[in-house]
Amino acid sequence: MDTIILMTLVVIAILIILIIKEYNKIIKLQNKVKSSESGIDIYLNQRFDLIPNLVECVKGYAKHEKQLLENITKQRTEYAKNQNLKKAGELNKSLNKVIAIAENYPELKASEQFISLQNNLVKMESQLQAARRIYNTDVQRYNSAIQTVPSNIVAGIFGFKEKEFFQIEEYKKENIKIDGENM
Template sequence: MPIVFFILIILLILIILLYNHLIHLRNNVHQARSVIDVYLQQRFDLIPNLVEVTKEYSHYESSVLEHITELRTSFQKDKNIEACKELNSQYFNLIALVEDNPNLKASEQFINLQKSLVKVESELQAARRLYNNNVTKFNTQITIFPNNLLARLFHFQEFSLFSLDGEKEVNIKF
C-alpha cells in the first residue's frame, strides 16, 4: 500500500509541475501579445501626425484619411488581428503616398516622424518574432505526449501565430 501511495504522490507532483509549466508558457504568450499591442499603439499614435503632415503636402482623398482614423479607433476598441490587418493595409498605402511626394520628404517635421516610425517598426517586428516564438513553444508543449493529455483536461487551446496576410516587410526609408 505505501508504494501505491508513493507512486500517486510522485504522479501528482509531476502533474502539478507540468501544469505550472504550461501556465508559464501561456503567460509568456499573453505577455508577448501585450508587447505587440504596445508597439501597435505607438505606431497608431503616430498615424494622426503622419496624416496631418501628409494633408499639408498632398491632395490625398480625405475619405482614405478618414477611413484610417476609423480603423485606428476600431483597433483601439477591439484589439483584434482583423482590424490590425485592415489598418496595416491602409497604413502602407499612406506610406506609399509619402514616398511619392518629394516635398513631404524634405519637411523637418516629417523627418522626425520618419525616425519615430522606423524605430517603432523595428520594435514591432522584434515583438512579433518574440510572440511567434512563444506561441510555437506553447503549441508544441500542448500537443506532445503526455502534455497533450493534461492540456486537454484543463482546456488549453492553441494560439495562432501573428501574421498579417498580404503585409510586406516594412522598409521605411522615405
Template sequence: MSVLAIVLIVIAALLGVIIMFVIGSYNGLVTLRNRVEEAWSDITVQLKRRTDLIPNLVNSVKGYATHEKEVFEKVTEARSAIMNAQGAADTAKAENMMEGVLKSLFAVAEAYPELKANQNFLQLQQELVDTEDKIQAARRFYNGGVRDLNTKIQTFPANIVAGMFGFQAKEFFDVEDRASVENPVEVKF
C-alpha cells in the same frame, strides 16, 4: 520487510512520481501561458504607440496633400479597427489593414517633395518605421510563445495535465491575406 511494506513503498513512490510530473507539467504550462500573455502585452503596447503616432503623421501629410481625402479616411478606419480589435485574429486582421493603409499614405507622401523634406514628417516617419520593427519583433516573440504553449498542450502526457486544468491553445498572430502583403499597394492620383 514484508511484501505489504514493499508494495506500499512502490505505490508511494509511483504516486510521488505522478504528483511530481503533474506539478512539473502544470508549472511549465503556467510559465508558457504567462510568456504568451507578456508577448501579447508587448504587441498591444507597440500597436498603441503606432496609433498614437499616426494622427500626427496624417496631419503632416494633410497640409501638403489636401486632395487625398480617401487615404486619410482609410487611415482613420484602420486606426479605429486596431483600437477596437479583440484577440489575436481580430488584431491581425486590423494590423493587415493598417499596413496597407500606411503604404498608401507613404506613397502619397512620395508625390510631394517638400513634404519628404519636412523635418517633422521625417521624424514621425522614422518613429513609425521603428515602431513597425518593434511590432514585428513582438509578433515573432508572441508566435514563438504560442507555438511552445500549443505544442506542450497537445503533446502526451502533458496534454492530460493541460486538460485537467483547462489550458487552451492560443491563436497565432498571422498575416491574414498573403496577397495583400506580397503585392505592393497601388496608389492612383
C-alpha cells in the same frame, strides 16, 4: 491488501504531482505568451499613435485622398477599442497606403515633419519586429508543449488551446493599389 492500497495511493499521488507539474509548466508558458503579446501591443500602440500626426501631415498635400485618411483614422480608433492582431494588420495595410501616397508628393517627402514621422515609423517597425520574434518564439514553445506527451494530456483535460503566430508580413506582401476604388 494494505500493500496494494498503499501502492495505489503512491501511484495516484505521483500522477497528481506529475499533472500539477505539467499544468504549472503550461501556465508559465501561457503567461510568457501573454507577456510577449503585451510587448507587441505596446509597440503597435506607439506606432499607431503616430497616425494622427501622419494624417495631418499628409492632409495638406493629398486633399483628394480624404477618404483614405478618414479610413485610417477610423481603423486606429477601432484598434484602440478592440486590440487584436487582425485589426492591427488592417491598420498596417492602410498605413502602408498612406506612406505610398506620400511618395507621390516630393514636397511632402522633403518636409521635416514627414521625415521625422517616417523615421519614427521605421524605429517602431524595428522594435515591433523584435517583439514579434519574441512573441512567436514564446507561442512556438507553448504550442509545442501542449502538443507533446505528457503535457498534451494535461492540456486536453484543462482545455488549453493553441495560440496563433503574429504574422504582420502577410499584409506587407500584398501589392498596394492606390486608386479611387480602394479609397
